[in-house]
Amino acid sequence: MTGxxxxxxxxxxxxxxxxxxQVTVLATLLGSVLAFALGLVLAIVLRARVxxxxxxxxxxxxxxxxxxxxxxxxxxxxxxxxxxxxxxxxAAGVIALGLxxxxxxxxxxxxxxxxxxxxxxxxxxxxxxxxxxxxxGVILPQAVPRVLPALGNYVISxxxxxxxxxxxxxxxxxxxxxxxxxDSFRPVEPLTLAGLLFLLVxxxxxxxxxRMERRAGxx
Amino acid sequence: MPVxxxxxLDGVHKxxxxxxxxxxxxxxxxxxxxxxxxxxxxxxxxTILRLLMGLEAVDAGTIHVGGRCLTHxxxxxxxxxADEKHARAVRRTIGMVFQQFNLxxxxxxxxxxxxxxVRVLGMSEAEATRxxxxxLELVGLTDKTHERPTxxxxxxxxxxxxxxxxxxxxxxxxxxxxxxxxxxxxxAGVLRLLRLIxxxxxxxxxxxxxxxxxxxxxxxxxxxxxxxxxxxxxxxERLLVEPRVPRTxxxxxxxxxxx
Ligand SMILES: Nc1ncnc2c1ncn2[C@@H]1O[C@H](COP(=O)(O)OP(=O)(O)O)[C@@H](O)[C@H]1O
Ligand SMILES: [Mg+2]
Numbered sequence: 001m002t003g004x005x006x007x008x009x010x011x012x013x014x015x016x017x018x019x020x021x022q023v024t025v026l027a028t029l030l031g032s033v034l035a036f037a038l039g040l041v042l043a044i045v046l047r048a049r050v051x052x053x054x055x056x057x058x059x060x061x062x063x064x065x066x067x068x069x070x071x072x073x074x075x076x077x078x079x080x081x082x083x084x085x086x087x088x089x090x091a092a093g094v095i096a097l098g099l100x101x102x103x104x105x106x107x108x109x110x111x112x113x114x115x116x117x118x119x120x121x122x123x124x125x126x127x128x129x130x131x132x133x134x135x136x137g138v139i140l141p142q143a144v145p146r147v148l149p150a151l152g153n154y155v156i157s158x159x160x161x162x163x164x165x166x167x168x169x170x171x172x173x174x175x176x177x178x179x180x181x182x183d184s185f186r187p188v189e190p191l192t193l194a195g196l197l198f199l200l201v202x203x204x205x206x207x208x209x210x211r212m213e214r215r216a217g218x219x
Numbered sequence: 220m221p222v223x224x225x226x227x228l229d230g231v232h233k234x235x236x237x238x239x240x241x242x243x244x245x246x247x248x249x250x251x252x253x254x255x256x257x258x259x260x261x262x263x264x265x266t267i268l269r270l271l272m273g274l275e276a277v278d279a280g281t282i283h284v285g286g287r288c289l290t291h292x293x294x295x296x297x298x299x300x301a302d303e304k305h306a307r308a309v310r311r312t313i314g315m316v317f318q319q320f321n322l323x324x325x326x327x328x329x330x331x332x333x334x335x336x337v338r339v340l341g342m343s344e345a346e347a348t349r350x351x352x353x354x355l356e357l358v359g360l361t362d363k364t365h366e367r368p369t370x371x372x373x374x375x376x377x378x379x380x381x382x383x384x385x386x387x388x389x390x391x392x393x394x395x396x397x398x399x400x401x402x403x404x405x406x407a408g409v410l411r412l413l414r415l416i417x418x419x420x421x422x423x424x425x426x427x428x429x430x431x432x433x434x435x436x437x438x439x440x441x442x443x444x445x446x447x448x449x450x451x452x453x454x455x456e457r458l459l460v461e462p463r464v465p466r467t468x469x470x471x472x473x474x475x476x477x478x
Contacts, residue, residue, distance in 0.1 A: 068393065069306055071233065096427075117319075117321075119317060119319050119321035120321060120323065121320070122272075122274055122317065122321060123273060123317065123321035123323070123380075124323075125272070125310075126272050126274070126310070126313075126314065126315040126317075126384075127314075127334065127335035127383070127384075127387060128310050128311045128335065128339050128387075129334070129339060130338060130339070131337060133334070133338050137326075137334065137338070138323055138325070141324050141325040142324065216421050
């Protein structure tokens with residue numbers, strides 16, 4: 001029996017862990033794209049007070065925000081097949097992340113939209129701009145840059161929540177580390193490395209977001 | 220055949236919560252007429268312009284612009300409050316310039332000027348750009364064509380805002396204290412531009428201002444407001460010089476005092 005840390009074993013498990021990390025990053029990126037897009041739609045529906053729809057959206061957001069991601073992932077992965085929608089772990093995981101975080105990003109967009117002075121809406125109305133141009137030509141180009149750092153922070157928290165999706169069988173970096181530990185009875189190397197890999201991604205990401213925050217604050 | 224007035228307000232009521240701002244206001248402005256609205260703060264001048272621009276809805280009464288009803292429309296033979304689409308169509312003939320300029324900071328000066336002509340009037344980008352160049356020449360800001368509005372002085376921003384409103388070729392132009400947010404040394408340039416526009420076009424103008432000297436040579440008619448009503452109505456050379464209503468006298472004295 002070697003000491004508490006075996007370099008040889010660590011090097012041996014690294015490639016598998018890196019493949020797991022790819023899945024984690026991929027799930028985060030796809031989940032973010034969904035969360036950004038859907039959150040924007042939710043924010044616009046809420047702000048534009050689209051009749052009926054905005055009540056449905058508000059209820060959905062409230063409900064979805066107050067249930068755990070894990071439960072949501074289970075529902076999407078295991079209950080949807082009963083109604084004929086079968087999704088792989090990654091697809092189900094991405095949808096779960098995207099829906100869950102869309103509720104938060106919609107709030108972020110809302111704050112950004114509210115920060116645009118009312119005079120901008122009025123000037124756009126006085127020019128008779130069509131509604132789509134008011135949103136995509138005037139309001140969002142001012143609102144979105146301001147909230148990019150906040151959106152970035154949600155990407156980072158999403159990244160750290162991906163391992164929860166092992167519950168629906170997503171083989172990402174922590175799942176890989178657990179399997180390796182179970183197979184070899186050596187948990188130290190795989191789990192430590194998994195943690196380090198997380199740090200390696202989330203730390204630079206956090207620094208990037210800080211920098212964006214500073215720039216947004218200065219600008 | 221009598222030419223119908225450009226702007227007609229009939230029995231317009233408007234309240235905000237418990238505050239009744241307008242209680243049955245009637246107003247007629249002829250085609251091409253330049254009307255200046257004066258009166259103390261809170262007397263409802265801005266509210267009238269906002270109602271005309273469709274930024275607020277009337278509680279009762281009707282507004283016609285260029286013979287078309289802004290506040291109501293016909294649907295299946297019945298007269299109903301105007302919907303968004305109807306209001307937008309009528310509003311196309313009206314332009315407004317705000318105290319705070321409200322230029323779009325995410326676009327260049329040129330972008331601000333061509334946005335509505337392209338998106339609303341369906342003008343080609345080349346045509347809109349050519350027109351924008353003419354307007355920038357008129358307002359003396361050709362060299363700022365590709366600048367961001369935030370890099371301009373207040374006076375320059377306001378001149379761009381005026382050009383932006385004119386780019387839509389409105390029949391009616393609404394000006395709400397357009398020099399009030401400017402540093403004193405920048406006011407003259409904007410007023411000079413407005414005089415030029417007033418003299419060189421047949422556009423109908425409603426202008427809220429505290430610049431009495433400007434009102435005097437710009438306006439065909441001055442309306443003195445107090446508490447949401449027109450308390451005096453007359454040509455500037457008479458109303459501003461020999462006001463008949465005590466309230467107008469007091470107001471003019473206070474404004475002249477303040478400078
Ligand atoms: N959005 C609003 N909500 C509540 N009260 C308002 C609003 N806008 C204007 N008012 C009130 O209506 C009255 C008339 O305002 P306004 O038309 O802006 O006057 P003026 O332009 O002559 O100074 C004032 O008493 C003002 O406080
Ligand atoms: Mg006012």
